Amino acid sequence: MGTKTRWGIISTGNIAGKLAEATRLVPDAELLAVGSRTQSSADAFGETHGIPRCYGSYEDLVEDPDVDVVYVATPHNLHHANTLLALEAGKHVLCEKPLAVNAREAEEMIATAREKGLFLMEAMWTRFLPSWADIKARLDAGEFGAIRSLQADFCIERAYDPKHRLFNPDLAGGALLDLGIYPLSLASWLLGQPKTTSSWAELAPTGVDRRAAITFTYGGGRFAQLSTASDVWSMVDATIVTEKKLVRAHRLFIDARSYEVVDFDRTEIVRKPYENGFEFEVRHTMERIGAGQTESEVMSLDESLAIMQTMDALRAEWGVKYPFE
Numbered sequence: 001m002g003t004k005t006r007w008g009i010i011s012t013g014n015i016a017g018k019l020a021e022a023t024r025l026v027p028d029a030e031l032l033a034v035g036s037r038t039q040s041s042a043d044a045f046g047e048t049h050g051i052p053r054c055y056g057s058y059e060d061l062v063e064d065p066d067v068d069v070v071y072v073a074t075p076h077n078l079h080h081a082n083t084l085l086a087l088e089a090g091k092h093v094l095c096e097k098p099l100a101v102n103a104r105e106a107e108e109m110i111a112t113a114r115e116k117g118l119f120l121m122e123a124m125w126t127r128f129l130p131s132w133a134d135i136k137a138r139l140d141a142g143e144f145g146a147i148r149s150l151q152a153d154f155c156i157e158r159a160y161d162p163k164h165r166l167f168n169p170d171l172a173g174g175a176l177l178d179l180g181i182y183p184l185s186l187a188s189w190l191l192g193q194p195k196t197t198s199s200w201a202e203l204a205p206t207g208v209d210r211r212a213a214i215t216f217t218y219g220g221g222r223f224a225q226l227s228t229a230s231d232v233w234s235m236v237d238a239t240i241v242t243e244k245k246l247v248r249a250h251r252l253f254i255d256a257r258s259y260e261v262v263d264f265d266r267t268e269i270v271r272k273p274y275e276n277g278f279e280f281e282v283r284h285t286m287e288r289i290g291a292g293q294t295e296s297e298v299m300s301l302d303e304s305l306a307i308m309q310t311m312d313a314l315r316a317e318w319g320v321k322y323p324f325e
Contacts, residue, residue, distance in 0.1 A: 022278035035061025128280035130272035145243025152183035155234035174208035180228030
């Protein structure tokens with residue numbers, strides 16, 4: 001790589017646009033190329049975001065010799081194929097969450113990245129936000145004492161449409177992979193892998209999960225209560241109960257520009273503003289690649305795989321299996 005890290009984006013959807021905007025906020029990032037399934041879509045995205053090289057296929061994008069790292073922004077049923085395409089072309093990869101549809105896919109992606117000595121990370125952008133970086137640092141420093149419990153939810157209200165990706169089994173639909181990944185990843189980050197799991201889910205007519213409640217236990221009386229849904233609205237909050245304090249973040253998986261530390265007689269409001277949100281994972285990716293690292297210590301591949309295995313077990317319990325599995 002030269003003085004700048006040159007990015008290519010696979011896909012032209014909303015989340016691709018958010019990362020495109022984020023690269024403008026990182027001085028050493030250069031958004032060089034975009035790839036889409038059609039030339040017209042690539043050209044339109046490129047014009048909007050000032051991208052000089054626009055490709056009408058993902059294959060052409062990854063074959064560009066000047067692209068250093070590829071951001072995979074396609075729907076998650078395509079993450080496995082698109083990530084392998086980029087890795088086989090010798091590109092580092094930042095892949096949207098969830099890393100894959102199931103653990104089998106994730107294992108192959110991780111093995112390929114490690115074999116080729118290339119950087120791969122699941123793009124769990126909320127882990128890199130200033131608010132959550134601050135909360136995690138204060139927890140790790142023991143300021144609040146040990147965690148006793150976690151409550152977190154991510155639910156949105158969308159009318160049932162069997163063709164929409166949230167309800168379509170051919171597109172790996174369901175609330176868990178699309179929304180539930182957030183609270184599950186947060187629980188993993190803060191508490192590790194659960195010792196026991198219990199859950200309930202309601203399925204949509206298409207056979208994918210549309211509502212779920214999940215409880216994890218970790219020993220020592222610690223537990224996490226998580227919920228996700230695609231057809232009912234929630235506050236999208238997280239509450240961490242510790243030995244000394246209660247830490248609460250609102251709109252956790254949407255923006256999380258502040259958090260509260262609650263004591264019996266006072267509430268500390270900590271504000272951590274930012275411009276886009278994705279710039280922090282962009283910077284982290286570039287720093288690790290620049291240091292010659294192939295994995296992130298903040299969102300490790302082993303942890304991404306463990307989360308994927310947990311979601312596999314939950315779907316098996318609910319009887320949710322995709323046609324292509």
